[in-house]
Amino acid sequence: MSTPVTTWYLEQNAPEELRPAAEPALPGVTVVRAEVPSGVLGRFLYAAVGGDVSWVDRLPWPAEQWQAHLERPGAEVWIAYERGTPAGYIELDAQDEGAVEIAYFGLLPAFRGRGLGGHLLSFGTARAWDLAGRWPGRPETRRVWVHTCSLDGPHALGNYQRRGFRVTHTTVSH
Template sequence: MSNTVTVTTWSLEQTSPADLRPSAPAMEPDPAAGGVRIVRAEVPSPEFSRFLYASVGADCAWTDRLPWTYEQWRACLDRPGTETWVAWDQGTPAGYIELDAQDEGQVEIAYFGLLPAFRGRRIGGHLLSFGIARAWDLAERWPERTPTKRVWVHTCSLDGPHALANYERRGFRIFRTETGEEEKRPIDGPWPGAH
């Protein structure tokens, strides 16, 4: 049995705020009516960010940050222009989008996704639309950053089956496709034995 898997990675971009094609809100925007609300996690918290990363990415084989130390998480979250926006459904975190401001007005959607129990409820399109809009206006919150000229993201065939289509529906265009062999990564859930 092979210890590798063929993985296709798509890199996508938007080059103008007008490229964004927003999704309809997942539910009524009034949290008191049971709707989804999206809030920025303004206090950098390695513990909370690791929880989101491990819980959202568990069944998509997100493993690159799992061995990070507390200090590595803190250094990542403390960079000017790094933002974590969390979707909350009735007080429970449903998913998140992490923005990474880079040089020359580039903003990468570093991570985006939902916890498994919240998928298939139209929350993903709403959260992604909201996060893209925040990528475009990021310099308003970080005056030391150059105004956004490009928002980009990459996704791969290991991610959820609707990831690529969601990005394209929101107005992203593919600018690069790469296929290669990668070592199989364990899919074990947010803690050993979860799946």
């Protein structure tokens, strides 16, 4: 018998709903956009962040699929660094009807529990609200959404809620 997996869907409907985390008290923390789409980098980040929390759906993707996915208009990857070392990332996906999904977000295991997650999520969410007009034909952002599940890190849901995301619905799969 498999363990049920709970998935929470969360959203914000206005930029004012974002409650930013405090700046991390660590020296040398920066967040930089990966401006050159790189499937190799995308796969590295996905595997490094999600390896211990059951991120498996994209692992079978061939290199060409990774590259094509990250070259799509409206896709952005932002990487958090601590003193030059990649610490985590957030992947944004601008969608139709003014929605932006936080498709993936997380920290490499060695960087968790140090105050970086709230900062990176705050940065990425603010960027999601700022996507209006950044891509040809992109409408103003009216909704930023994300989903997380009981297989993700134990602090994921709480971090989203502390940043102002509200649960819209929950599913349980067996």
